[in-house]
Amino acid sequence: MSGDRQAWDAVIVGGGPAGLALATLLRPHRRVLVLERRDNPPASPPIGESLPGAAAVLLQRLGVLATFRDAGHRERGAAVSVWDIDCPVWRDAIVDPAGPGWYLDRRAFEQMLQQQALDVGVTLRQGSPVSNVAHRRGEWQLETPLGEVRAPVLVDATGRRGSLARQLGLSRHDGPPLLCLYGFLERPPESRDNTMRVQADAHGWWYTVPLPGGRRVLACHLDLDDPLHHRLRHPEAFLATARQHALLAEALQGADAPERIRGRPAGTSLLDVAQLPRAGPGFLAVGDALLAFDPLASQGLFHALASAASAARAIESGLHRSLGAYQQEMQAVAQRYLQHLRASYQGPKRFSREPFWQRRCMAPAGRRVS
Ligand SMILES: Cc1cc2nc3c(=O)[nH]c(=O)nc-3n(C[C@H](O)[C@H](O)[C@H](O)COP(=O)(O)OP(=O)(O)OC[C@H]3O[C@@H](n4cnc5c(N)ncnc54)[C@H](O)[C@@H]3O)c2cc1C
Incomplete structure (x- = not known):
């Protein structure tokens, strides 16, 4: 970057779990700027989310597993559901080979990811909405309250609205609202x-x-x-x-x-992954901006961290070579998710004539929006 304070190796728009995780993973090798629209955490309390035990590997890779374990998140207990049949079915957390997982203090979780990003040297600018994004002369140029910033790599981590990808003309498939x-x-x-x-x-x-x-x-x-x-x-x-x-x-x-x-x-909202290259060279999306899951899947935060890890690998090995592999991986994730989601919603046969269940058995992500 040599003296040019507005030129970065990667600009990530959105400072939620996916954007912060990606920034942390990229930082040892690159100058990374995260632009977050909000000044402060939102006033309304975040919904309590749970994280599967398999996320421990991803937290380890981010260097936060020990901090996470000490942060007072609550170990998950058994899941008990009245779903396929009209009586409770128990699934003990102990049967998960990756461990039971956690009920999160979501605000503390995000603060931990933010602190880690700052500690490894990521630059985070809060209160920085983005306008006018364009790819010119081999790099992305963005108008921000800091002035114009530039980078060869631009990442949409803006959450389920996927507002950056929308600005760039990419469409999404939304499930029933x-x-x-x-x-x-x-x-x-x-x-x-x-x-x-x-x-x-x-x-x-x-x-x-x-x-x-x-x-x-x-x-x-x-x-x-x-x-x-x-x-x-x-x-x-x-x-x-x-x-x-x-x-x-x-x-x-x-x-x-x-x-x-x-x-x-809270419904399914998926970016059309096949279209990623149409946004322009060096563009990626991670987390909910790529695939926002129905909460029934309980996978959103895991996917935020996992897609950040995959995106970091793709960026490290040169997006012109590895974007295809990233797209394939994310398409496979989306397909598996949609199959499981449909099967889950087909479970309670006693409600199969009810509009809520009919809609989800027929078309979990059928509506294309732009
Ligand atoms: C009802 C509900 C229940 C859920 N339950 C679970 C659960 O049990 N387990 C689970 O794992 N997941 C759950 N999730 C999903 C989980 O909350 C998300 O998957 C996760 O927050 C995605 O992280 P993210 O970083 O991709 O997006 P977000 O957390 O949405 O972060 C996006 C960030 O981008 C910022 N931003 C947006 N637009 C701009 C812009 N234009 N410029 C700059 N910044 C911008 C936002 O302010 C925000 O900070 C649930 C979701 C819902 C709705």
Whole structure:
């Protein structure tokens, strides 16, 4: 870069888990700039997410496994679901050969990734939205509040909207619009329940997990156009509806209604990976910006870290040579995911005539949007 303060080896747009992981992995060899739109963490608390045990290898590669283990994330317990059949089926976390995994303190998780990126020398600029992106004279040029920045490699890590790829004209395939409504409950001190509970019903599905710090998240997933969502926005109605299911009622015993019910779009949204080269040379996407999974898969954060590791390998070995391999790998991930997702939604046959289930059995990612 030799004195030119605005020329970088790689610019990553989006400072979430995927962008920060990729920046950390690239940094030992390259000058890396991460541009994050937000100034501060979002005001609304992040939904409690879980991470499978297999992620330990990826955390090790990022050099954060020891810090992660000390950060108070909660070890996952058994998963118990009322899904294919109308009675609970248990799956003990101990049967996972990679270990049980964790219920995350998501904010602490992201702070840890950010600190590691800074420690290895990544430059992170917060409050830096990007406008006017173009590939000219062999490099990417971006307008930012810092002025123009340039790099031969540009990465979209902007999350499920994939806003950079959209700006560059790439389209996405979206599944049926899925709304996640969720709220946080204080766990009564006597509660020992450590299970993840998943319950299918005619309108969609629920889950609840205990989080670090004495809280529990309760979430309901239903069609965006299902009028039930108006009623479920009321905390009392939300909790009462969940309690109609014995599986959830057991875990929610003694809990007061959440203070507030929040909503987030949560359906499948996949970039058309085959189109990546059309954006221009040296362009990649990682994490949700590439493949945003339905929360039923519980794979989003694992994919954020895994796609960052694959993207780092592709960039290290020269994108002109290795983009094809990256595309193939990500296409295989998307295909496997879509097959599993469809099979999962085909499970509860007792609801097969309900619009929510019909839509997902027919076309998990059929709608193309740009
Ligand atoms: C309801 C729900 C439940 C979930 N549960 C789980 C779970 O149990 N387990 C799991 O592993 N995953 C889960 N996920 C998925 C998980 O949250 C995501 O997969 C993960 O956050 C993806 O990380 P990311 O870095 O790709 O994107 P994000 O975390 O979305 O980060 C993107 C970053 O880019 C920034 N940004 C956006 N646009 C711009 C721009 N134009 N310029 C600069 N910066 C920008 C954003 O501010 C943000 O910081 C769930 C998701 C939902 C919606």
